[in-house]
Amino acid sequence: MKVEVLYPEIANLYGCQFDIEFIKKYVADIEVYYTNLNDKPHFSYEDIDLIYLGHLKEDDQCLVIQALKPYQDDLTNYIENEKMVFCVGNALEVFLTKIDDIDALAIFKGYAKRDFSSHYYARLFTQYNDLKLVGYLSNFSYANDIEYPFAKVLNGKNRGNHPEYDGIHYKNFFGTYMIGPMFVMNPLLFKHLMEILKVENVKLTKDVLEAYDNRLNAFETVLKFYQ
Amino acid sequence: MIRFYLALWLSKFYYFLTGHSNKDDKPGVIANKIDPDFLKKVAKPKITICITGTNGKTTTTNLVTAILKNTNRRVIANFEGANFRPGICKAYMREVSIFNKCKADIAVIEFDEITANPYLAYLKPNYVLVTNLSSDTMKRNAHTDYILDCIKKGLNDEASLVLNADDLITSSLGEGRDNNIYFSFTKEAYDEKAYDSLVKDIRICPKCHSLLKEDYIFYNHIGKLTCPNCGYTNPKADYLLNKIDYKNNTIDINGINYPMINNSKFNIYNELSAIAVLSEIGIENLDQAIAKVNVTKSRYDSTVCGGVEIVNLMGKGQNAIAVSRTLDYATKIEGNKIVILLLEEITEKEEYGTNLGEPISWIYDVDFELLKDDSVKEIVVGGTNYADYAVRFDLANIDLSKCKMVPEVDDITSVLNLEGIDKIVIVRDLYLADSINRLIEDIKRKIQNES
Numbered sequence: 001m002k003v004e005v006l007y008p009e010i011a012n013l014y015g016c017q018f019d020i021e022f023i024k025k026y027v028a029d030i031e032v033y034y035t036n037l038n039d040k041p042h043f044s045y046e047d048i049d050l051i052y053l054g055h056l057k058e059d060d061q062c063l064v065i066q067a068l069k070p071y072q073d074d075l076t077n078y079i080e081n082e083k084m085v086f087c088v089g090n091a092l093e094v095f096l097t098k099i100d101d102i103d104a105l106a107i108f109k110g111y112a113k114r115d116f117s118s119h120y121y122a123r124l125f126t127q128y129n130d131l132k133l134v135g136y137l138s139n140f141s142y143a144n145d146i147e148y149p150f151a152k153v154l155n156g157k158n159r160g161n162h163p164e165y166d167g168i169h170y171k172n173f174f175g176t177y178m179i180g181p182m183f184v185m186n187p188l189l190f191k192h193l194m195e196i197l198k199v200e201n202v203k204l205t206k207d208v209l210e211a212y213d214n215r216l217n218a219f220e221t222v223l224k225f226y227q
Numbered sequence: 228m229i230r231f232y233l234a235l236w237l238s239k240f241y242y243f244l245t246g247h248s249n250k251d252d253k254p255g256v257i258a259n260k261i262d263p264d265f266l267k268k269v270a271k272p273k274i275t276i277c278i279t280g281t282n283g284k285t286t287t288t289n290l291v292t293a294i295l296k297n298t299n300r301r302v303i304a305n306f307e308g309a310n311f312r313p314g315i316c317k318a319y320m321r322e323v324s325i326f327n328k329c330k331a332d333i334a335v336i337e338f339d340e341i342t343a344n345p346y347l348a349y350l351k352p353n354y355v356l357v358t359n360l361s362s363d364t365m366k367r368n369a370h371t372d373y374i375l376d377c378i379k380k381g382l383n384d385e386a387s388l389v390l391n392a393d394d395l396i397t398s399s400l401g402e403g404r405d406n407n408i409y410f411s412f413t414k415e416a417y418d419e420k421a422y423d424s425l426v427k428d429i430r431i432c433p434k435c436h437s438l439l440k441e442d443y444i445f446y447n448h449i450g451k452l453t454c455p456n457c458g459y460t461n462p463k464a465d466y467l468l469n470k471i472d473y474k475n476n477t478i479d480i481n482g483i484n485y486p487m488i489n490n491s492k493f494n495i496y497n498e499l500s501a502i503a504v505l506s507e508i509g510i511e512n513l514d515q516a517i518a519k520v521n522v523t524k525s526r527y528d529s530t531v532c533g534g535v536e537i538v539n540l541m542g543k544g545q546n547a548i549a550v551s552r553t554l555d556y557a558t559k560i561e562g563n564k565i566v567i568l569l570l571e572e573i574t575e576k577e578e579y580g581t582n583l584g585e586p587i588s589w590i591y592d593v594d595f596e597l598l599k600d601d602s603v604k605e606i607v608v609g610g611t612n613y614a615d616y617a618v619r620f621d622l623a624n625i626d627l628s629k630c631k632m633v634p635e636v637d638d639i640t641s642v643l644n645l646e647g648i649d650k651i652v653i654v655r656d657l658y659l660a661d662s663i664n665r666l667i668e669d670i671k672r673k674i675q676n677e678s
Contacts, residue, residue: 009430009438014365015591017425021622037436057372063436116376119369123586136586138365140373181591184618207621211614215587 001199003050004033004042007064014138016054016088019183023050026202027194037067044074048083049197055089055179058114058140064094065104076107084172084197088182090139092168092175099141108168110146124158124178125219126151126166133186134215135178142177150176155223172196187212231268234261235327238320255313258320266312266349269319270329272303275350276504277386279340279378280358280397281368282549284310287358287497288337290488290520294505295333297516303334310337315346333508340374341367343381355382356389356504358497360396361428361447364545365588371396371428389504391496392464393449395429395439401462410503411464412496416471416479417445419492422555426547426592434459445492446555447548466503471495486518491556530667533674536562537651537667544570544656545585547592553654554593558600562649566603567639569655569662571610587615596623605629605644609636636662640669645677 005011005020024030033042042048056064068075079085087095093112096104100114122137128151142159150167158166158177167176174193176182183190187208194202238258245251258265278288292304305318315336322331338346340360347355357378360371368374378400382388391397392409401407424447432439432454442460444450453460470479477484478495480502488498498517505513528539538560542553550570557566571585598606598620606629608616613632620630631642643651651670655663 013362013370014588015425018591018622025622036438037431038438057370059372116373119367119373121366121586136365136588138369138586138588140369179588181588184591184622185587205618205621207614207617211612211618214611214614 001027001030001049001197002033002042002047003030003052004035004048006035006041006051006053007037007060007067008034008054009036010060010063011054011056011091013055013057013089014136014179015181016179018181019054019086019088020052022181022183022190026190026204027199037063041068041071041074043078043083044071048078050193051078051083051085053085053087053091053094055091055138058090061090061094061099061104062102064091065102068094068105072105072107075105079107079171079173082171084193085174086182086193087175089177089179090141092177093141093143095168095173095175096143108147108170110143110168112141112143114141116140120159122157123219123222124156124166125154125223126156126176126178127154128152128169128189129192131186131188131192132216132219133176133178133182133189134212134219135176135180135182135185137177138179139177150174155219184208185212185215228268230262231265232327234258234265235269235320235323236325237261238317239325242317242320252309252313252317254320255309255315255317258316259312265316266319266346268327269316270323270327271319271350272322272329272331272334274332274354274508275334275336275352276354276356276508277336277338277347277350277352278356278358279310279338279343280356280391281340281361281363281374282543282546282552283358283493283497283500284337286494287356287501288335290497290501291356291505292335293520294501294513294516295335295510297519298510298512300332301330303329303331303336305337310339311342312346315350341377343378345381347381347383347386351383352386354389354504354507355386356500357391357397357400358500359391359394359449361394361548362426362546362592363548365586366545375399387507389500389507390462391449391500392462393445393451395433395448395452395461398462399433407462408466408503408507409462409464410466410468410499411461412445412468412499414443414451416468417492418471419445419559421445421450422594422597424548424551424594425596426551432457432459446552466499466506468495468499483514485514488517488520493552493556530671532671533678535645535648535651535674537670538653539663539667540652540654541657542568542570542654545589547589550654551592551594551597554595554597557652557654558597558603560650560652561602563602563604563647564650564652565605565607565643565645565648566598567607567609567651567653567655567666568616569609569636569653569666571612571656587612590615590619593619595619595625599623599625603629604648605631607631607633607639607642609633609639636666637669639666640673643670643673645674 149165150169
C-alpha cells in the first residue's frame with residue numbers, strides 16, 4: 001500500500017500525524033511518502049492508494065492551494081477514479097470553490113467562510129453509514145453549500161448552512177472537519193477505509209477499541225441528555 | 228468619573244471586608260462590573276511591564292516582582308497568576324489611594340496572550356516581555372498564528388518589546404518595530420542534548436516558505452533556524468546567557484554573574500528574560516536583589532521517605548510542550564524511577580453523569596517517547612482517559628508491560644512496585660494539587676509499611 005502525506009511541515013496540527021503512525025502500525029506492507037511544499041506530489045506520477053492531508057493554520061491553506069494548483073487535473077482524475085483521499089479539520093476547504101475571497105481548487109462545490117472573532121471549539125458526534133464517529137472541531141471556519149456531505153451529526157454544535165451534516169464524501173474522497181486524530185479515535189472507520197483499500201486482517205488492539213468504546217459511551221450519554 | 232470612584236471604593240471596601248485575601252478576585256470583578264473602563268481610568272505608575280507568553284509568564288512575573296520588591300520598590304502586580312481583567316483590576320485597586328493616586332513605583336502585569344487587546348491599550352506598558360510562543364490548549368489557544376495575531380492587535384507603538392531571540396515565532400513580533408530587546412542562550416551554555424520533538428511550531432520560512440534548516444535546537448522550535456533560500460534567521464541577542472556554573476549556582480549574562488534561582492532550563496530562561504527587562508529599566512544591584520529571591524514551590528516539590536524521593540512536578544494538562552518539557556526534566560532526574568501521570572482534569576462528570584473529560588488530541592503532541600528511557604521502570608497513568616494513554620504509549624513503542632492504567636487516583640498507590648526504585652516522579656496538572664497531597668501521603672505510608 002502506498003500512502004502520500006501532503007505537506008506534513010504545515011498540515012500537522014493537533015496530533016494528526018499520528019493517523020499516519022496508526023496506519024503504519026496496522027498495515028504491514030506499506031510505503032509512506034512525505035511530500036513537502038516544493039516537491040512534486042507522487043500522485044501526479046505514480047500509483048498512490050491514499051492521500052492524507054492534515055489540519056492547517058489558515059494562512060497555510062493558501063500555500064496548499066498554490067502547491068496543488070499545477071496538479072489540479074491529476075487530483076481531479078485521482079478522485080474520479082475512486083482513489084482515496086482522507087483530509088481532516090479545515091483541510092477539506094482547499095478542495096472547495098472558495099475560502100472567503102480566496103480561490104481554492106474548486107474540485108467540489110461549496111465554499112468556506114472564516115470567522116476570526118473567536119476560536120471555535122466543539123465536540124462532535126456523527127454517523128457515517130453504521131459507524132458512529134467521535135471527534136472535535138477546532139477551527140475558525142465552516143463550509144456552506146456542500147454537495148456531497150460525509151456524516152450525519154448526532155450531537156454537537158456544528159456550523160455552516162447545513163449543520164446537520166459534517167464534511168464531504170464523494171466516491172472515496174473523505175473530508176471531515178473533525179480532528180482526533182481521526183483514525184486513532186475512530187478505529188472502526190479506519191478499518192472500513194482499509195477494507196475499501198483491500199487491506200485485510202486489520203487487528204485492532206484491545207486498548208484502541210476500549211478507548212473508542214469509552215468515548216462512544218460518553219458521547220452517547222451526552223446525546224441522551226439532550227434528547 | 229463618578230462611576231470609576233464608586234467602583235474603586237466598593238472594591239476597596241470588599242477587599243477590606245475579606246481581610247485583604249489574595250485568593251479572591253472579587254474586588255476586581257466588582258470594580259470591572261461597576262465601571263468596565265476601570266483599567267483605563269485607574270492611576271498608573273511611571274513604569275509598566277506587561278508579561279505574556281505560552282509558558283513561564285506567571286513564574287517570570289513572580290520573579291520580576293520579587294526582585295523589584297527586594298530593591299525596596301513598591302510594585303503593582305497580579306503575581307497570583309490572575310491574568311484576566313478582574314485579577315488585573317484588583318492589582319491596581321490595591322495600590323491606588325481612595326483618591327486614585329498611585330502609590331506604586333512600577334507595575335508588573337501578567338496578561339493572557341489572547342486578551343492582549345484591549346488590556347495593553349488600557350495599561351500602555353513601557354515594556355512588553357514575551358517569554359515564548361508555542362502550541363497551547365487546543366480549545367482556547369488554537370495555534371500560534373492566532374496567538375501572534377491576538378498579541379499584535381494589542382501592542383502599543385511606544386512599548387519596547389523584550390523578546391526571546393531563540394524563538395522565531397516570538398521574535399517575529401519585533402518585525403517593523405524599533406526598540407526591541409532580545410535575550411538568548413548561547414549554544415554552548417544550553418548544555419542539554421535536545422530530543423527530536425513531535426511539535427515544531429515553525430518549520431517553514433515565513434518569508435519564502437522554504438523548509439528551515441535547524442542550526443541547533445534546544446527544544447521544539449526553540450534554537451537557531453536559518454532559511455537556506457533567503458537567509459531568514461533569528462535576531463541577534465542583546466542579553467546573552469554565556470555560561471551556567473552549576474557548582475557556584477550562577478549564570479553569566481553579558482559577562483556579569485547572577486545567582487541561579489533554579490537549575491531547570493525553563494526557569495533559567497525565565498530568569499534571563501527577567502534580567503533583560505530589569506536591566507533595560509536600569510535596576511541597580513540586580514545580582515543582590517536576585518540573591519534574596521525564594522524559588523516558588525508550586526511547580527516543583529520533593530520529599531524523601533524511606534530512601535525514596537517523591538518528586539512533585541507540574542505539567543500543564545492540555546499543553547503538550549509544557550508536559551514534554553516536564554517529562555524531559557523528569558527522565559533526567561537520576562535514579563530508577565516510577566513516573567505517575569495525572570494530567571486529565573475531569574470537568575463534566577456532574578453535568579452529564581459521564582466523564583467526557585477534556586479533548587484527548589493533545590496527548591498526540593506530547594513527547595511520551597521520552598518515557599522509553601531505561602531509568603523509567605514503571606509508568607502509572609491516573610484518570611478516566613487511561614485507554615487513550617495506552618494507545619498513545621503503544622504508538623510510542625513504549626513497553627506496555629511497564630505501564631499501569633488506573634482510572635481512580637485513590638487506587639494508584641496500590642499498584643506501585645517499589646522494588647529497586649529511587650524516585651517516584653509525579654507529573655500532575657495544575658488543578659490537581661489537592662489530590663496530589665493525598666496521593667503523596669498514601670505513597671509515604673506504603674513506603675513505610677514496605678520498609
